[in-house]
Amino acid sequence: MKGLFTKIIAIAIVSSMFTSCGKNNDNIDDTEDNIYIKWTYNIYENGYITADDTHRYVDFETLESTVLCAKPNCTHKDSECVANIIGDTPIMFNGYLYYFVENSGINETEDGREFYIDTRLNRVSMDSSEIEEITAFTDCTPREEEGCFLSGNMLYFCGFDWNPTADDYGNIITRSAGGMNYLCSVNLETGEYKNYGSIYDGDKQYEAASSSSSAKIRGYYDSKIYIEYSFMKESLTLDEMHELDARDYFTVLNFEFDPETGTLTESDLPSASYMDSDSYVYSNYPENSSTIIDEGKTYTIEGLDVDLIGRLFNGKLFMYEE
Numbered sequence: 001m002k003g004l005f006t007k008i009i010a011i012a013i014v015s016s017m018f019t020s021c022g023k024n025n026d027n028i029d030d031t032e033d034n035i036y037i038k039w040t041y042n043i044y045e046n047g048y049i050t051a052d053d054t055h056r057y058v059d060f061e062t063l064e065s066t067v068l069c070a071k072p073n074c075t076h077k078d079s080e081c082v083a084n085i086i087g088d089t090p091i092m093f094n095g096y097l098y099y100f101v102e103n104s105g106i107n108e109t110e111d112g113r114e115f116y117i118d119t120r121l122n123r124v125s126m127d128s129s130e131i132e133e134i135t136a137f138t139d140c141t142p143r144e145e146e147g148c149f150l151s152g153n154m155l156y157f158c159g160f161d162w163n164p165t166a167d168d169y170g171n172i173i174t175r176s177a178g179g180m181n182y183l184c185s186v187n188l189e190t191g192e193y194k195n196y197g198s199i200y201d202g203d204k205q206y207e208a209a210s211s212s213s214s215a216k217i218r219g220y221y222d223s224k225i226y227i228e229y230s231f232m233k234e235s236l237t238l239d240e241m242h243e244l245d246a247r248d249y250f251t252v253l254n255f256e257f258d259p260e261t262g263t264l265t266e267s268d269l270p271s272a273s274y275m276d277s278d279s280y281v282y283s284n285y286p287e288n289s290s291t292i293i294d295e296g297k298t299y300t301i302e303g304l305d306v307d308l309i310g311r312l313f314n315g316k317l318f319m320y321e322e
Contacts, residue, residue, distance in 0.1 A: 033152050034277070036219050039088045039145035054083045055090055068097060070129040082129045088145040091155060093188050096123040098134070098155070102141050104162055106172055115164040115172050117141055121186055121193075135191040140182050147217035149225050151259055153189045156225055158182065158199070158215040181215035183227060183257060183264060196264060199255060200229045208232040212250075219275040224256040227264075228271045247285050247307075273310040281310050281317070292317070 035044065042049040047059045049068065054076055056065040068090065069082040076083055087099040103118040120136045140159030142148075148157040163179025166172050183196045203209035213231035220226070230252045241249065256267040273290075274281040280293040283306045290306040292299045301317075311318045 034220055035150045036147065036217070037089060037091060037144075037150060038147045042089060042091075044092055049090055049092065051088070054081065055086060056083070057092075068126070070125070070127055082124050082131075086124065089148065091144075091148070091150060091188075092126075093150065093153070093155075095126050096188075097126060098123045098188060100142050100144060104141060104174070113166070113170055113172055115162070115174065117162065119159075121191075123188075134188070135186055135193045137184075137193050137195070139195055140180075140184065142184070143214070143216055147219075149217050149220055151220075151225075153187055154185055154259065155188055156183065156185045156217060156257070156259070158217055158227065159184045159195070160214070163210065175211055177212050177214050178210040179213075181213060181229065183215075196257075196262065199227060199264065200253060203229075203231040203233075203251070206231065206233040208235040211235075218254075218272060220277060221272070221275040221280050222278070223260070224258055224267075226267065226269075226272065226275065227255040227257060229253045229255060245285075271308075273306040273308045274312055276312075279312055281306055281312060283307055283310075 037043075040051050042051070046061070047057055050056045050058065050065070055068045057068055058065045067076050067081075067083045068086065069076055071080075071082060074081050079085065082097075085099075086097050087101070089099070091098040099122055101120045101122055105116060107114045107116050117138050117140065118136070119138070119141055121134045122131055123134050124131045140161055142157045142159050144157045146158070148155060150156075159182045160176070161180045161182075162174040163177070164172050164174050181199050183199055185194050185196070186192070199215050203213050209231040213229070215227055215229045218226045218228045230250045232249055233251060234249070236244075236249055252271050254267040254269055254271045255264055256269075257264045269280065270282045270284075272280055272282045278295050281290065283290050284300070285305060285307070288305055289300055289302045290304050290310060292301070292312075306317070306319065309320045
């Protein structure tokens with residue numbers, strides 16, 4: 001919610017407060033089978049995938065990087081290169097790279113114009129660069145670049161319907177905010193796709209929500225996947241928004257999804273700046289304090305607002321400062 005940050009500061013938390021050490025993940029569960037992924041944070045046990053247009057894999061041990069393309073004699077500079085076609089957020093699983101191919105637009109029908117969505121999940125072999133389609137669906141476009149979660153062979157992500165609306169002349173206008181926001185999953189082994197339904201509908205009573213609501217997966221804590229749903233109740237000018245903290249005009253709701261039962265409920269916890277399997281950090285805004293939950297123990301730090309930028313690392317809370 002804050003903008004650009006120019007330097008980083010570390011705020012030490014008394015080491016006795018924490019019973020676990022070595023946590024250096026950014027909203028990622030610390031087991032190989034549970035991984036939080038987004039466009040700017042695509043990290044695995046032994047390395048990470050860069051956010052470049054031509055994706056590379058960087059090995060943690062050797063620090064060597066390799067272009068994610070196994071095509072013989074490929075120059076990695078054209079649209080045929082695998083590393084260039086696997087989208088913003090390729091997902092590495094069992095020797096394959098999974099990526100969404102998204103298409104939407106307007107069809108002219110006998111009854112008038114009709115908006116359509118065509119989403120496909122492909123995978124490409126990391127050994128041969130052979131591409132195959134895993135599944136297809138037409139009800140939403142994924143927001144996987146803003147956060148998705150890989151649990152075993154299940155990929156969870158939020159999707160949206162582009163909020164299509166027709167004007168008086170029959171023109172269809174779409175937006176990347178508002179409309180319907182869903183929680184979805186794909187079984188990467190079987191290709192089974194599932195839409196669990198709308199995450200939240202209570203915002204539909206507010207006109208401003210129609211152009212501001214969105215949902216994203218924020219991480220994994222205490223065996224639950226956490227989803228942030230945000231929207232505006234009233235429209236503001238750009239000048240008005242510039243003068244305020246975004247938390248003053250956005251309503252932010254926090255939902256938790258239990259993969260075992262398939263149930264989605266609103267959480268008692270505020271939206272987090274950081275979480276892993278047994279730690280959770282959040283701001284108490286508008287109070288100037290923040291709370292840390294670590295292995296069942298709760299601590300409050302007065303005079304500190306983590307906003308969305310606090311991160312735990314080896315018993316310390318790291319912050320950005322403008």
